[in-house]
Amino acid sequence: MHAETLPPLFVAKSEVKLSGDVFGALINLSGRRRFTSQRVVLYSVLASLGHEDADRTARDALAAFKDAHITLVQGKQGLPGVFCQQLHDAYFGTLQGDKVVRDFIALDESTLDAIGSGSRRAPALLDELVRCATPLLSVLNALTLVYEEQSKRHAALQRRQMQDLMGDIKTIARQARMVAFNAQVVAARAGPVGKEFAVVASTMTNVTGEIDDLVQTVLAGALT
Template identity: 35%
Template structure:
């Protein structure tokens, strides 16, 4: 399953826009808030006759649209519980999907009217500015959902890692017992047990190394829980 963390280079689709490929889903969702406010400001300035701002607003809308499509597309790639949370956030009874879609359509209308000098341009701009708080609230809700999904997945991974470390430590303890018993038997065998003693000592060194590595892994796992 695809992680909510930043994608590895070998898992990034070749047709994924550059402004998306390097971002985690949480950061991408959070960036939508910034883009929404940037678009509104650019559109207001464009309405005053600034053609460069109009082009900038069009580019921002394109980025916003592509990012939104990418975010919604991840529902098919994440674990069922996380996918359900995102689906509910966007398409549930109080989902933010319609708010986001309405904002995007209103933004398209505003930019088209500015470009053509439509008589309803001023009214549309006023409506767009009036949507500022609503779209921010919707995008904040979406960002929180992605953040919760990422944290839940991280916690699950840390729990699984802790279990693996525990299993390795159990095996290492058993290996230590075997090594100790082998050393005792080699000592009792005297001259005939010299080669056996060498093997037992090597096994002891290996188990000590495994024990050291698992302790380090356990510390890292515990530290990750609080980051």
Template identity: 40%
Template structure:
């Protein structure tokens, strides 16, 4: 298995939409389940030889998903925010530990396929790896969840700021339309058409204010 490398993707710049974040959280959560399925099937293979096939399938899927989460593709962004990069490539060296887990599982599968048995040392190591890898994958999933909450908070603040800006513009437009109606009234018959336009403008600004109020209530 080739080790994955940290990508040069920009960090903390692009907002991830909520649907994509849910998909990333689900993929990350599935990795925890797969890691335990790999280990258990390897250990079960001593009594159920067919379990080694399931272990290989789970390991292949685990590696594919991890590659996707780290490097991304046309659909998924890979490592695209600082907190996740720190978890995987920071001082705890969790990415290296994940690679070590993959390599040891691969070695255990190869050993079993060659000799139809596993040394006690391999079994003990896999047992230790199982707990370690779950802790790391839990941390990765929690990082995605925290980023999801952060993104949602940023979106909400931006939406509120936009609504306030629209509200401010609508109020200014209402003042302009009111002044226009006053001028039109003073202009007599010459200002009738202008008065109609000013009235329509007032109706539009009222509608904008109602829509903004409804949008802010629903956030």
């Protein structure tokens, strides 16, 4: 087996800021990793049957699969790698996602090498590759589900933070409205001398009303 296939075990400690776009890219890459794993197996089988360019296509698909895994685990191209305990558990805990993927990559490389050299070990290796394709897909599906769950949690957290922020703004606006009202009362009592002050107080009242409208608009958007 090709023990040097992937870099050493490494859990990324990235400073990449998580966002909706980042989660979308992670889910997409994890999904493509599932598709590519099946493509690897298919073209490895075709290579064993002597189909033209099947070996090259299988190796290209394996390279893409390997690169996707490294990106998801270690992080690169603006993606964070393993960024939470749930992912760490999925890759290195009970599910052993990282080991399952690494073993699959090593097995396919050995299989393609055996096919290319005409080794008598090729049929047995190919059988093993086909046999492990379904368990691998199950693991990859579980990993993708973790990304989707983390994306939902992040979105919910963002909504709560937005609601808290808007609540603070509403409180400030309410306090400003009280100040404006009191200022209008004082200005009215001051008579002609308080006219300019009354204009300022009225403007402040209008501004707080606009803030209230804006808060409602933002909150409505955050909840959809």
